[in-house]
Amino acid sequence: MLNKGFRIKKDDQIMVIAGKDRGKTGKVMMVNGPKGTVLIEKLNMVKRHTKPSEQNQQGGIIEKEAPLHLSNVMILCSKCSKPVRVGKKILEDKSKVRFCRKCGEVIDK
Secondary structure, three states, X not given: OOOOOOOOOOOOEEEXXXXXXXXXEEEEEEEEOOOOEEEEXXXXXXXXXXXXXXXXXXXXXXXXXOOEEHHHEEEEOOOOOOEEOEXXXXXXXXOEEEEEOOOOOEOOO
């Protein structure tokens, strides 16, 4: 699976539509194309037990974000303020943009 064709990109505002964090919103930190997952700021937090190392001198229990599958998130439209499906279209100046399928608002800045 390649990153080509994903409708979710870094820095998008999204809403989780399935799982333990259902209904929560956040900002996309990273999209993992080959695995089809996204990492969202302060969502899907998990605890990791780590040994002391050079980066983490103390060790112990660390809380961090875990990836969510792309099928469990939807983009939030700034105009609708609801989770929406995203379409792609080509404008007159030959640039490709993403748009909201509900209201037609362009999502790309």
